[in-house]
Amino acid sequence: MRSQFPSFALRPITAGFLCLQFILPAGMYAQGQQMEAQSATMQESSMQKAGPASEPSNAYLSHDAAILQALNRFTYGPRPGDLERVRAMGLSTWFNQQLNPDSIDDKALDERLAIYPAMRLPLDKLMELYPTNGEIRAAMNNRVSVPGGAAEHAIYADQQERYRDKKKGKDVEEEGTAPLPMSPAEFLALQPEPRFKALCHLTLPQLKALRQSLSEEDRSRLTAGMTAQQIEAIAAFNGPRGVVMAEAIQVKLLRDIYSERQLQEVMIDFWLNHFNVYLQKNQQAAYYVTAYERESIRPFALGHFENLLKATAISPAMLTYLDNSESVGPHSSYATGLFTPQRKKPAASGLNENYARELMELHTIGVNGGYTQKDVTEVAKVFTGWTVGKRFKEDGENNLANFDPTKHEPGNKVVMGHTIKEAGSSEGFAVLKLLAGSPQCARFISTKLAIRFVSDAPPPAMIDRMTATFLSTNGDIRRVLLTMVNSPEFFTQGVFRSKVKTPLDYVVSAVRATGSNVESTAALSTAIADLGMPLYGHQTPDGYSMQSDAWNSTSALVSRMNFALALAANRVQGVTTDFDALLGPQATEMSPEIKDKTLEAKLLHVPVSARTEQLILAQTSADPQQQEAELRQVSAVKKRDPLLTGEARTKMGDSAREDTQAALAAGLIMGSPEFQHR
Structure with a gap:
């Protein structure tokens, strides 16, 4: 057991970049070197099982378990060979690269995304070529x-x-x-x-x-x-909006599965959930979501929180989702009919407080942040005039975020004791800066990050450190994450595999763990939705829960088991799993016990419980015909891919399964309670 925890020391390289140095405690340095030297011959199945039953909750993790902890928290789960790769390069080097995603080559993902050129179009062009x-x-x-x-x-x-x-x-x-x-x-x-x-x-x-x-x-x-553009166009003949919706989800899942910049993708998902918008709010929402992820979330996911807050506030997606685009100051020239003598007085419209309330309750300071209903009203007045305009004056779709001074409420406003002087659109930026820099916001965001990455009830001392870093660095998200991972509680037995995976985490981690080849993510998105988490599908602004209680139920475990068996049996449309490649040429000579142990090491990296292992062996030792019959009964996961770009996108079948025993064992392992946790 370690006497100290590993720390990540920070030193600057060049402007805008960080470097981390992984420092093993002095008494453990020799042991760490020895473990790395033995990594070439070390079998993953010999890894020590780290858990509360074998060690006190405050005991520090072994060297490999610490790597596994990082992979399970800062990626969508390890792929075959990831543990060895990080062990060879060093945890600090890997984490430093993840904090600086632009330094990571992601060309392989870019090649997969090349078949979705519409997703790279500017918002106005996307709405023009794929009309609502x-x-x-x-x-x-x-x-x-x-x-x-x-x-x-x-x-x-x-x-x-x-x-x-x-x-x-x-x-x-x-x-x-x-x-x-x-x-x-x-x-x-x-x-x-x-x-x-x-x-x-x-x-x-x-x-x-x-x-x-x-x-x-x-x-x-x-x-x-x-060409990819021609295939998209043909798909759009049946409904262009449906193509945009489907591609937005497909591209997100491909990034989550295949990107080498895993921490960035995990953080993008975190902020998409934190600043939640709904894909089907209106006819334009799917188009807005595409631009929202690309322009308002992705560039700022590892930057300063205030910049992220501003980018989401002025996005068409947020302005329409929380109805701020419809908010009109009651004393504005628009409401009083004074804005132009040529036009009649507009229909009655008024102040909309939706964005103002969620900005404080969900985006910045939290429900207990000290604001009042009067503050909500004052913030709503501040943001009047922040709207979405039309591409061609009065024609076409609303898709351009802008500030309409005729709808803005005149006069000074008072927000949480601070006077916001009348200054048009600048008032909104002043309020965003005020909220982003507040101690309440620092603690609220730090707590949400700790719940996502550490535990459902993160240690108060850790949150205190993260809050202090947030305030001292002007909300530098990289620095806050560093403070979190440097906390003595992070690499402990009590935290290891303590988080229940969300449906997105679960499905993507299963695909990554098996090294499956994904030709289409359409069926995977169906599986995630069936498990209770449709992507971009949370209607209310609070986003999906990151705590275990929301996903930890008997029915959820059964549904996940069905998906795991379908994936292992190659009954998920557009996805192929090759157990010969995963297990190697010696797979045919393995006994059920050895095959089970090998798959545990490959997929889970720690042994399952004795009870789970007994259940798996009972199934995989049965008559082969019975095993095949059981897998054939597994419900297939299907969904039509709007892009008909190849046979693999429309076909699936049992012919791709050559090792029934391995498929059954893998499905049971991925459906086990142990795989449900990260």
Whole structure:
């Protein structure tokens, strides 16, 4: 047992970067060197099980357990070989890289994301090329121009046809088909470019006829050889908004699974949950969420909290989600009708306090932060005029955050004893600075971080240290995380595997642990939603709970077991697991006991309990035909991927499973209570 805890000492390298030096206590340095020297031959299954039953809760973790603790808290779970890689490079070097994500090569992820070019479009361009119903109506009334290009014309034409049919009470899906200009075989025989142009000229009934005439395999061939933009356009024929929604979720999951910049992705998810917005708030919300993650969260996830707070406050996603875009000062020129003599007095509209209340209660100082209802009202007045404008004056969609002085409440405001002098949009930034720099905010954010990364009831002394760092560094999130990880309580037995995984953590960690290949995340997003955590799907602004009670129930464990078995049995659409690659060529010679132990080491890195092991062995030692029958009964996880870019995206099956015994053991291990914790 260690007599001291490891510390991360900070020293500057260049402006904007940090370097950490992992320092083992003097009495443990030789032991640490010896463990690293033996790492090449050390079997993961020989790792000491760290847990409250074997050590006091304040006992420090072994060298490997400390690495595993970091991997489980600052990533979405270790992949095959991660423990060895971090052991070889040193925990401090790895953590330093994670704190500076721009220093990490993430080209492999970039290649996977290349099939989603729409997700890189500026918000206004995304809304133009993948229009909502509002944009379609504006085009039909000649208030906006349809963008050039065969694909764009086809998307607008199809959606206009859908809109007209809906107005007439018709259901496009129930309507009949129409004759095709050529046979399905002739379509498939065309080269990619002419095939794409031919598809762009089909009407909705013709598209339906073509789709119905093709087998599942031929549907994937329909887009073979096309560019990513062309494939997105074809998917958008059936509904551009649905493509945007699906791709936003797909891109997030691919980042969570495959990014080498794991701490950044975990922190982005933390802030997306903290500054929660809802994907289906309105027709524009899916588009706003795409820009929100990219422009308001990602650049600031490891920076200063005040910058993050400002970026979220002025985002179209937040302005519309909490209705601040509709808030009008009761004494503003807009409300009194004085803003322009040419126009009639506008319809009655008033102060909306939603954002002001959540800004204080959920985003900064917490419900016990010392504010009053009068403060909520005053903050709401401060933010009047912060709205979302239109791309083309009165036409098209609202998508540009701006400040409308005609809607702003005049006069000074008093917020928590501080006078905010009348200064238009500057008032809002003054309030954000006031709240972000307050001791209440420092403690509130530090507590939420500690709950996410440490335990459901983090030690008060740790929170005190984090709060002090937050205040002394102007809310530097990197420094606060360093203070947290340097706290003596972080690498202890009481904290090790004490957190229950959220559904997102669980599904992504299972995919990473098995080294599964993901061609499509559509079914994975379904699994996460079925487990109670639809991505971008929390309707209220408080976000999903990061505490165990919200996810720790018998029904949740059963559902997770079903997903684990489906993943292991290759019954999750678009995802393939190869146990031969995971176990190595010697897998066929392993007894059930050895295979089970090896999989525990590969997937869990610590032994399961004796009771869990007995249950697994009882299943994996049964008749092989019975094992296969059990896996075939596992419910498949399916969801149609809107991008039909290959057979792997639409197919799955038991043919990909060659080692039934390994699949069953792995599924049971990932469904076990031990894997539920991180």
